[in-house]
Amino acid sequence: MGKSSIGLGLTTREMSISTCQDRKVGKTASVFLALSVSLLITNIISTDFSNKTKHFISDYTLGISDALTTPVNALSDKIARVKTMWEIQETHDMLSQENERLMQWYQTANRLDAENKALRELLKMKDDNAVSYRAGQVIDDTKTQYSHTILVRLGENDGLEKGRGVLSHEGLIGRVIETGRETSRVLLLSDVNSRIPVTIDGLSDRAILAGTNNGDPILDHLPETNGVKPGQKIITSGHGGIFPYGVPVGETYLTDNNQIAVRPYATPERASYVQVVDYGVPAGSTSRSVASSSLPTLR
Amino acid sequence: MSLLDLKDNKPSKVKAFPAYIINIVILVLSMRSLDFLAIENVHSIFFLTPLFYWIIHKPAITPLWFIFLSGLAIDFAIDGLLGLHAFLFVTLTMILFKIRRIILSQPALYHYLMFAIIVCGFEIIRWCMASLLTWELWSLWPSLLAIVINIVAYGPILLVLKGVHRVMSGYGR
Numbered sequence: 001m002g003k004s005s006i007g008l009g010l011t012t013r014e015m016s017i018s019t020c021q022d023r024k025v026g027k028t029a030s031v032f033l034a035l036s037v038s039l040l041i042t043n044i045i046s047t048d049f050s051n052k053t054k055h056f057i058s059d060y061t062l063g064i065s066d067a068l069t070t071p072v073n074a075l076s077d078k079i080a081r082v083k084t085m086w087e088i089q090e091t092h093d094m095l096s097q098e099n100e101r102l103m104q105w106y107q108t109a110n111r112l113d114a115e116n117k118a119l120r121e122l123l124k125m126k127d128d129n130a131v132s133y134r135a136g137q138v139i140d141d142t143k144t145q146y147s148h149t150i151l152v153r154l155g156e157n158d159g160l161e162k163g164r165g166v167l168s169h170e171g172l173i174g175r176v177i178e179t180g181r182e183t184s185r186v187l188l189l190s191d192v193n194s195r196i197p198v199t200i201d202g203l204s205d206r207a208i209l210a211g212t213n214n215g216d217p218i219l220d221h222l223p224e225t226n227g228v229k230p231g232q233k234i235i236t237s238g239h240g241g242i243f244p245y246g247v248p249v250g251e252t253y254l255t256d257n258n259q260i261a262v263r264p265y266a267t268p269e270r271a272s273y274v275q276v277v278d279y280g281v282p283a284g285s286t287s288r289s290v291a292s293s294s295l296p297t298l299r
Numbered sequence: 300m301s302l303l304d305l306k307d308n309k310p311s312k313v314k315a316f317p318a319y320i321i322n323i324v325i326l327v328l329s330m331r332s333l334d335f336l337a338i339e340n341v342h343s344i345f346f347l348t349p350l351f352y353w354i355i356h357k358p359a360i361t362p363l364w365f366i367f368l369s370g371l372a373i374d375f376a377i378d379g380l381l382g383l384h385a386f387l388f389v390t391l392t393m394i395l396f397k398i399r400r401i402i403l404s405q406p407a408l409y410h411y412l413m414f415a416i417i418v419c420g421f422e423i424i425r426w427c428m429a430s431l432l433t434w435e436l437w438s439l440w441p442s443l444l445a446i447v448i449n450i451v452a453y454g455p456i457l458l459v460l461k462g463v464h465r466v467m468s469g470y471g472r
Contacts, residue, residue, distance in 0.1 A: 039382030144342040145441040
């Protein structure tokens with residue numbers, strides 16, 4: 001044959017060509033490795049740069065991500081629907097009771113709204129904290145061990161700015177942390193970087209609602225002698241200038257290690273659309289604009 | 300990839316099309332995290348199975364640029380540290396390239412064992428790097444559960460990959 005053969009039936013010539021090619025692959029891999037390391041370093045040094053890059057790419061790949069996530073979301077919806085079918089009777093009973101209770105609240109709210117308007121008129125109060133809403137579709141839900149954010153199809157083109165509050169149909173879910181041209185990233189209440197100044201409804205105690213990335217957020221920086229009990233309503237305190245006073249957040253409960261946690265009213269995983277709210281709150285303001293906003297119509 | 304793979308093993312793009320589709324589907328699945336009753340946000344990288352399989356059996360299916368972009372795509376999708384998954388994938392590819400001939404000559408059980416070791420290593424390094432880079436001690440439970448899920452899912456995913464491989468090689472006819 002004239003060719004010496006080594007293991008796996010390869011000739012020495014083929015082996016040397018293969019080793020040569022392997023070295024070439026090694027070089028290419030080194031280039032990609034260097035690229036990923038430099039990306040990692042850039043990410044650590046300048047988070048702003050990497051966030052801008054991410055938004056630039058997500059703005060231009062909206063169509064692709066839509067096409068990729070639509071079947072996955074559709075499948076998740078189908079699974080959720082099957083789960084709901086099992087609990088339909090229970091849900092129906094619960095909703096009927098809730099509806100009755102809400103109707104009573106609606107009557108009360110209507111009466112209070114009329115009274116509020118009349119009193120404002122009487123005092124000649126100027127309402128300079130008008131609330132404006134913008135609704136947008138949730139295009140990506142990235143709840144992983146390391147970060148809890150969602151991507152919303154609303155961006156600078158829609159007049160969105162950093163720091164705006166984000167609500168689902170159930171309540172407060174987070175705030176806008178990055179805005180791109182077409183999309184924005186929302187930091188959820190459960191993210192470890194989320195800090196929202198809150199207060200306990202009916203008490204003067206203030207606290208910081210801190211995300212943990214592991215379950216519900218907890219109440220941090222509570223005074224040592226506080227009157228917080230499980231089942232109390234948590235609302236925003238208005239400090240920090242992002243949310244006005246009184247936006248409902250959730251209810252308190254005690255965790256296994258005796259920490260006071262908050263079960264938010266809203267579940268972001270269930271939200272397909274969210275509202276980005278501009279409360280028109282200037283930085284540092286603690287104005288009570290929620291109470292003055294007009295009531296939604298209950299159907 | 301060696302010249303042998305390029306010359307003799309590289310399938311035509313049409314034949315390899317199902318393999319590309321499967322890779323992309325599994326990549327998309329790797330971008331979602333799973334919630335369990337006790338542990339939330341378990342992020343299993345199912346893409347490790349096709350990565351392991353194709354590098355061992357048919358490296359031409361997963362070129363380096365594709366592996367790098369897949370890592371970046373996961374980083375984008377989960378809003379994680381940009382470059383972390385890309386770095387881990389490329390490193391894993393380099394290691395697998397070095398030892399693929401050894402693995403290839405071993406029985407299936409050995410492949411499974413190797414995959415389990417790789418998944419453990421991958422998740423632990425991912426956890427260490429994320430903890431170091433963000434200076435935050437993350438819970439280990441989601442990572443451990445991700446390892447278990449990945450090892451359990453190896454079988455079914457492998458069956459699909461083998462099926463695709465058969466079709467690609469023309470044995471299915």
